[in-house]
Amino acid sequence: MIFSFLIAIALYLGFLTLVGYFLGKGSTNMDFYLAGRGSKWWAVAFGMVGTTLSGITFISVPGWTLTNNWHYMQMVFGYVLGYWIIALVLLPIYYKNKVTTVYEVLVPVLGVSGRRAGAVLFLIARLIGASLRLYIVAFVMYEFIIGKSIPFPLLVLILVVIMWLYTFQGGIKTIVWTDVIQTIAMILALLITIWVAFSVAELSVSDLLSMPNAKVFNWDPNSPSYFWKYFVSGALFAVVMTGLDQDMMQKNLSCPSLQDSQKNVFVFSILLVVVNAVFMFLGLVLIGYAHHFSIPLPEKSDALFPSLAINHMPDIAGIAFLIGLIAAALSSADSAITGLTTSVMVDFNREGRWNRKLVHFSMAMIIGVMATVFFVLHNDAVISMLFRYSAYFYGPLLGLFVYALLGLKTPRALWVWLAIILSPVLTLGIEQLVENSLGYEFSFEHILLSAVITFFILLISGKRDKP
Secondary structure: OHHHHHHHHHHHHHHHHHHHHHHHOOOOHHHHHHHHHOOOHHHHHHHHHHHHOOHHHHHHHHHHHHHHOOOHHHHHHHHHHHHHHHHHHHHHHHHHOOOOOHHHHHHHHHHHHHHHHHHHHHHHHHHHHHHHHHHHHHHHHHHHHOOOOOOHHHHHHHHHHHHHHHHOOOOHHHHHHHHHHHHHHHHHHHHHHHHHHHHHOOOOHHHHHOOHHHOOOOOOOOOOOOHHHHHHHHHHHHHHHHHOOHHHHHHHHOOOOHHHHHHHHHHHHHHHHHHHHHHHHHHHHHHHHHHHOOOOOOOOHHHHHHHHHHHOOOHHHHHHHHHHHHHHHHHHHHHHHHHHHHHHHHHHOOOOOOOHHHHHHHHHHHHHHHHHHHHHHOOHHHHHHHHHHHHHHHHHHHHHHHHHHOOOOOOOHHHHHHHHHHHHHHHHHHHHHHHHHHOOOOOOHHHHHHHHHHHHHHHOOOOOOOO
16 A cells, blocks of 8 residues: 555656756746746636635645635635735736735835835745645655655755755746646546545435534634635635746746736636635535544544545555645645745846846755754644744735735835834734733734734834835
8 A cells, every 4th residue: 555655745846847858948047936827817717716815725725625615715815805805906016017026015115125125025935835834745755655655854854955956947838738737637636536435435415414514604703714704704815826926926927918817817716716626525524424434523623635635545545645734735835936036036136146046946945954853843733933023024924915015115125124024013912912812813903903013013114215
């Protein structure tokens, strides 16, 4: 069984490396950053599904059916609104200014310091997020597949080197198409698992959809999963964590025209709803499968998909799960490495002396080292805290963009840096104070709060300089 898993994984990773090699031949820096602005919008739209649904999502979403019903779909509907705001508001600004990184639009108001501050926020948040996602995938492989037969750092190194190999030449030009492959692999993994479960167990679609776990909407204002709270959260997360994120926007900016890029976002937003609905349905299928064979449901919802697919289903389901998990993880991590490289080269490399391939290799290695550090920590509470608090960097980023796009007066450079440092700290303090004194739990509000604090620090910054 383990041998079959390893062969399937090796073949998949080898195929990606070959595709990356042939697509990347003869690529220039413009190809690496924006694919020469020649990407097919439909390929970008389809590949973006895999980029958005990371390895953490691949594992977690089916499991949320156990603990939170289908309430997550309320947030997905909010994503659609957020993506349409990106298409109709942000993309026209980016294309009008012919940017390579989205932080270039900050320069007219916030100057070079504002551009670099925005890029720093992106770099920190994306490094934490990408390394955590890589850690999760490597940990599942380490625990369930290779049986700890090779050291964890070596496993991470192998995954990082493979990502580096198929992206170091072509960058975004390669990733647009490898993400298409990885999205196909991920969707096939879901469909194969569902097919295997229906083939082996006596399951009925109508019975599954009538389960209490299939409830989508929650209209209780006092519930953490209240519809409007989830919907607004989804819209805000989409705008901030996609529209203001170089990693997520780079493929959109590689389309030949604004119209193509907008078509990509509109189609992608609909695809994302469909794929997430399949994820949620898979959660019902796994619960029904466990009940049919009297398999105890895991205590942790994240263990639902991996434990059943690998330990209680035919080998084909386990192989499909692993390939899908790797596809979801790599499609998120490879674009992160490329986005980080692009931001460093364009936003910080003013003299043009840095070597792009060396920067790309460095970004890949940093992510690998951070993933290994998470493994050494091996503390779920610490890791969850880091992942949660990485979102605090998007609030100041939102504040910078709102201030700059409103065309307000230019603040001193020092105040820009003070704003992005103080706002997360003040937000965390206010959040703790409100939760301890009023019992109110924050969710998306911390992003809005830190954005408002950033905005007002810039607004009251005193004497203005020219950018």
